[in-house]
Amino acid sequence: MMSKNETKRTPAGDRAQHWDLEAEVVIVGYGGAGAAAAIEAHDAGADVLILEKQKADTPTFVNHTPSSRMCAGALLVPSDVKLAAKHLELVSLGNTPADLCLAWAEEMSHNLEWVEKIGGKCEPLFPTGETPMYPGQESLQQTFTVGAGPGIWQVLENAVEKARKIKVLYESPGKELVVDPDTGAITGVIAQQPGKTIAVRATKAVILTSGGFQYDPELLRESFGFPTAWYANPGNTGDGVRMAQKVGAALWHMDACGGRSIPVTDMAPNPATGRYTARPIIAVDKYGRRFFDESIIESRTHQMWREAVYLDTKLGRYPRIPYYLVFDEKGRLAGPLGRANPRGFLADGTLHNFYEWSKDASAEIAKGWILKGDTLEELVAKITQDPQSEGLMESEVLKQTIDEYNGYCAAGHDPRFGRPANWLKPLGTPPYYAIKMLPGGMSTHGGPKRNTRSQVIDAFGKPIPRLYAAGELGSIYYFQPSAGSTLGEAFAFGRIAGRNAAAESIRQES
Numbered sequence: 001m002m003s004k005n006e007t008k009r010t011p012a013g014d015r016a017q018h019w020d021l022e023a024e025v026v027i028v029g030y031g032g033a034g035a036a037a038a039i040e041a042h043d044a045g046a047d048v049l050i051l052e053k054q055k056a057d058t059p060t061f062v063n064h065t066p067s068s069r070m071c072a073g074a075l076l077v078p079s080d081v082k083l084a085a086k087h088l089e090l091v092s093l094g095n096t097p098a099d100l101c102l103a104w105a106e107e108m109s110h111n112l113e114w115v116e117k118i119g120g121k122c123e124p125l126f127p128t129g130e131t132p133m134y135p136g137q138e139s140l141q142q143t144f145t146v147g148a149g150p151g152i153w154q155v156l157e158n159a160v161e162k163a164r165k166i167k168v169l170y171e172s173p174g175k176e177l178v179v180d181p182d183t184g185a186i187t188g189v190i191a192q193q194p195g196k197t198i199a200v201r202a203t204k205a206v207i208l209t210s211g212g213f214q215y216d217p218e219l220l221r222e223s224f225g226f227p228t229a230w231y232a233n234p235g236n237t238g239d240g241v242r243m244a245q246k247v248g249a250a251l252w253h254m255d256a257c258g259g260r261s262i263p264v265t266d267m268a269p270n271p272a273t274g275r276y277t278a279r280p281i282i283a284v285d286k287y288g289r290r291f292f293d294e295s296i297i298e299s300r301t302h303q304m305w306r307e308a309v310y311l312d313t314k315l316g317r318y319p320r321i322p323y324y325l326v327f328d329e330k331g332r333l334a335g336p337l338g339r340a341n342p343r344g345f346l347a348d349g350t351l352h353n354f355y356e357w358s359k360d361a362s363a364e365i366a367k368g369w370i371l372k373g374d375t376l377e378e379l380v381a382k383i384t385q386d387p388q389s390e391g392l393m394e395s396e397v398l399k400q401t402i403d404e405y406n407g408y409c410a411a412g413h414d415p416r417f418g419r420p421a422n423w424l425k426p427l428g429t430p431p432y433y434a435i436k437m438l439p440g441g442m443s444t445h446g447g448p449k450r451n452t453r454s455q456v457i458d459a460f461g462k463p464i465p466r467l468y469a470a471g472e473l474g475s476i477y478y479f480q481p482s483a484g485s486t487l488g489e490a491f492a493f494g495r496i497a498g499r500n501a502a503a504e505s506i507r508q509e510s
């Protein structure tokens, strides 16, 4: 990367009057996708400049918290490329073309060897797979890790720091792309630094890797219809979506995400995640009605979002935002309601585990996260005090729901929702308890549409010259097939983008 002070150039293509900096490949966003793109472009011979929005860490404080660093670090590696590609195509319900699914599976299958090549030592993790309803899921069962988010991040950071021709500029958010008005090619990035605006020329290409839009209430509402945000990097505010939109990119998957449902606590960003083992517990909507097989909260964690955001058009409302987990005394005593997993850094610079739930829920009851009623009537009275409940639940309805559910437990079969027999534990021992659940913990998938080379596609289906994107920004997923798939995709398409960006010719000045 060279410093530039060319008086002839303005930030409008190559006839710009002034560029402050220059590199062959300029990357916007230093997370997993950005790091993978940078390493791959560098190894292919390019010099690389990464613009990162957040501040650099200090020796005692973590300022830079991409989701890739906060995450659990599960990394998916497909075991059979063709099967995995076909599976993703089916799961995408027509929203991701077959060639892209194949490119994804091929590149994902190199994730393990790539992480080991750049210095990581991978251990097998839990078997995964959340879409068994389609054939080929068995090819997406294996995840690996290098020790959660901080572990994998250390490997990426070491590789970036070791690379002679990669430079990272922190506190330098990309704001706009510079376009050559004659060719439509992307020639650079306008970025903000404390107290000044800089123009950065990219002589080969720009790669956008600025993550999702979990912390942009406006984009969340426009895309999903309601604002929610729980954990993820607070720096991920959809900047890349807007930068790409401005230069004519087609957007896709804006209404898609891998998302959970999260117990509501007073911790923000909310680090609590629930794991609900088979116990006397049911999930009910605002009316007190069951609506699904509760076992999927555990078995398909990344799909829970879609179950929870159902819009009842007859009622004109979201009856499951929030929904409630209702349990009895036996349920309370059946062990912690959540499991503490090792996780990454939070925005406050602390390395944290997910909240450690007390064994008998007493701590959460004391905090007011879990409501308690000696009778169902008392519990419902407490639930309906919350404005988000809209006061819709009636104790008689909840009682009927529980009676029906208990009947299924006695029969050992849930004909309505198919809750597995080993999950059918009757409720009936007072006191009763409820915890409020909201959709959250999402990886947004929306952003600029890309092709198999990770080039950004314009509104008419043509690649925008010299512009690439990777990671959560415009992810190829419509329906996330398993744990480990988003970090895996960030690495895979980061590498594809980096490789192809480095292979671009050096732009001739016009």
Ligand SMILES: Cc1cc2nc3c(=O)[nH]c(=O)nc-3n(C[C@H](O)[C@H](O)[C@H](O)COP(=O)(O)OP(=O)(O)OC[C@H]3O[C@@H](n4cnc5c(N)ncnc54)[C@H](O)[C@@H]3O)c2cc1C
Residues within 6 Å of the ligand: 028, 029, 030, 031, 032, 033, 034, 051, 052, 053, 054, 065, 066, 067, 068, 069, 070, 071, 072, 073, 074, 075, 076, 172, 173, 174, 175, 209, 210, 211, 212, 231, 232, 233, 235, 236, 237, 239, 240, 343, 443, 470, 471, 472, 473, 483, 484, 485, 486, 487, 488, 490
């Ligand atoms: C708690 C948690 C657990 C998770 N666990 C897993 C898991 O185990 N396995 C899995 O596959 N996925 C997991 N995920 C999801 C996964 O971490 C993300 O999908 C993936 O890391 C996204 O990578 P990325 O590079 O696209 O984005 P990020 O890693 O978020 O990087 C984006 C970077 O761009 C920067 N940025 C934003 N705007 C700008 C701008 N204008 N200019 C410059 N820089 C900008 C951000 O500050 C950030 O550093 C988890 C996520 C979270 C939050």
